[in-house]
Amino acid sequence: MQVNKLSFLVAALLFLSPALVLASDNHSHKEASDEVTKEEINEYIQHHIQDSHDYHLFTDEESGTHYGFPLPVIIWDDGLHTFMSSKFHHGEKVVESNGKYYALHHSKIYRSDTEGHIEMDEHHHPVMSARVLDFSITKNVLNIMAIGLLILWMFSKAARSYKNGLAPTGIAKFLEPLVLFVRDEIARPNIGEKHYRKYMGYLLTVFFFIWIVNLFGLTPIGVNITNSISVTFGLALLTFIITQFSGKKEYWMHIFWMPGVPVLIKIILAPIELLGVFIKPFALMIRLYANITAGHIVLMSIIGLMFLYSNWIGAPLSFGLALFLSIIELLVAALQAYIFTMLTALYFGSAVAEHNEH
Amino acid sequence: MEKLLNDFSVGLFFWQTLLFLVLLFLLRRYAWKPILNSVNEREASVKKSLDEAKNAREEMERLQADNEKILKEARQERDTILKEGREMKEKIIADARDKASEEGAKLVEQAKVEIENQKMAALVDLKNQVAEMSIEIAEKILRQELAEGNKQEELVQEQLKDFKLN
Numbered sequence: 001m002q003v004n005k006l007s008f009l010v011a012a013l014l015f016l017s018p019a020l021v022l023a024s025d026n027h028s029h030k031e032a033s034d035e036v037t038k039e040e041i042n043e044y045i046q047h048h049i050q051d052s053h054d055y056h057l058f059t060d061e062e063s064g065t066h067y068g069f070p071l072p073v074i075i076w077d078d079g080l081h082t083f084m085s086s087k088f089h090h091g092e093k094v095v096e097s098n099g100k101y102y103a104l105h106h107s108k109i110y111r112s113d114t115e116g117h118i119e120m121d122e123h124h125h126p127v128m129s130a131r132v133l134d135f136s137i138t139k140n141v142l143n144i145m146a147i148g149l150l151i152l153w154m155f156s157k158a159a160r161s162y163k164n165g166l167a168p169t170g171i172a173k174f175l176e177p178l179v180l181f182v183r184d185e186i187a188r189p190n191i192g193e194k195h196y197r198k199y200m201g202y203l204l205t206v207f208f209f210i211w212i213v214n215l216f217g218l219t220p221i222g223v224n225i226t227n228s229i230s231v232t233f234g235l236a237l238l239t240f241i242i243t244q245f246s247g248k249k250e251y252w253m254h255i256f257w258m259p260g261v262p263v264l265i266k267i268i269l270a271p272i273e274l275l276g277v278f279i280k281p282f283a284l285m286i287r288l289y290a291n292i293t294a295g296h297i298v299l300m301s302i303i304g305l306m307f308l309y310s311n312w313i314g315a316p317l318s319f320g321l322a323l324f325l326s327i328i329e330l331l332v333a334a335l336q337a338y339i340f341t342m343l344t345a346l347y348f349g350s351a352v353a354e355h356n357e358h
Numbered sequence: 359m360e361k362l363l364n365d366f367s368v369g370l371f372f373w374q375t376l377l378f379l380v381l382l383f384l385l386r387r388y389a390w391k392p393i394l395n396s397v398n399e400r401e402a403s404v405k406k407s408l409d410e411a412k413n414a415r416e417e418m419e420r421l422q423a424d425n426e427k428i429l430k431e432a433r434q435e436r437d438t439i440l441k442e443g444r445e446m447k448e449k450i451i452a453d454a455r456d457k458a459s460e461e462g463a464k465l466v467e468q469a470k471v472e473i474e475n476q477k478m479a480a481l482v483d484l485k486n487q488v489a490e491m492s493i494e495i496a497e498k499i500l501r502q503e504l505a506e507g508n509k510q511e512e513l514v515q516e517q518l519k520d521f522k523l524n
Contacts, residue, residue, distance in 0.1 A: 051367065051370060074369075108367075125364070133368060133369070134367065134368070134369040135368075135369040135372060135373070136369055137373070138367075138369070138370060140370055140373075140374075141369075141370065141373040141374075141377070144373065144374060144377050144378075145377060148377055148378075148380075148381045151381065151385070152381065152384055152385060152388070152389070155385060155388075155389035155390075155393070156388040156389050158389065158393060159388060159389045159391075159392035159393045159396075160392075162392060162393065162396035166396055166399060166400040166403065167400070172393070175393075176393070176397065179390075179393055179394070179397070180397065183394070183397075200390060200394060201382060201385065201386040201390045201391075202382060204385070204390050205378070205381060205382045205385050205386075205390075209378065209381065225374075228365065228367070228370055229362050229365050229366050230365075230366055230367045230368075230369075230370035230371035230374060231370065231371070231374045233366070233371055234371050234374040234375040234378060235374075235378070237375070238375070238378070238379075
């Protein structure tokens, strides 16, 4: 009972704290300017959905202290450069490493001169030559590691519980129906009884990874894994590669020489189908990225509205709306994981399909 | 599109792919395989148990049907036996009655014959006795008659008279 109450309290705090963080941030501003501007909120949101090189929890703007911890920076720039992100002092300082200078610009690391000036083009974007290959352990990378470990711990615990008997016990009771859902509702109907087994590992991993990562995205610690295009690109690329490598004769035949249509149409269809091969995973990538990013931006904007219209009507209204949207986002978190896995299974299914009727 | 490309981070992509593949490998080995195997095993055992239960139920139904059949047969058998018994009883009774009446008739017949015989014997006896008695009486009469001398004479005379006539 005691544990349940405690975990409820923790969960409640986690879900409420985006508002709290924003509130504390803006509170200090209020004393200075007595007004929260749209620009501040916009900047806060932009900052929130971006990856960063340090694990920033919150800032006490009155004293100017940032609470959080630094992360290691790993750069490949004609040699390996490694240092801790704390050296940037939150973008205020230039870092010298092995005779080269680096500075932060919009949470990204660029090559700079000794003064920290980054060479810009006419659109005020850093020029290509200023870019470096950045393999840093960023906030998102750390979050992926942490959530990966959590998933691994959860499911290996569930797997171990089967050693005592065939009936699920403990955490497996909760996870088993989800695993069975992926197997019976996603893999089996889309891939088919004959081939689905070898794709189960990938489908289950993708489903639970996206879902759990999405859920963590709703917590205020600022986990933005699935709303970075690099992550969704990585996932979609794996789906693409697995699909192409499991493509059977029938699959390629349907792309390059569609059976059952006149030759002229075969010739017209081939480039379209070939384009489709790339569009499918591309759509997967964009769909997940856009849904989660949009969800975060809308939710944070509405929370921001609370401070913009801090009167008796506007604030409760936007609070209610934010609460409603948070619940919708919970659904979206699962839905996007489901859609991604479902479409992945569908593509695998089309790759291994054997149409005997043709 | 430009923003997308700008947001793209090679490092994050690299780490994501690497970590995801490691996670995939570890989960396959330590989670999905044991979980799915256990689930499959359980499903198989549940299916087997259900099949067995179905078979047992069918067997039971079969046995029950057999029992019913046997019971029915036994009941029929009993009915037949009872019927046969009744018939036999009636036959025996009828037979006994026939035999008894036959025997009775025979006895009556014998008795009649015996009575007739007895009657005849008695009659013969009576005749003999009457004859004896008659002779005795005749003797006594004769003796009395012939006690007087002339009387004998008269009789002889009378007899002789009859002879003469002849």
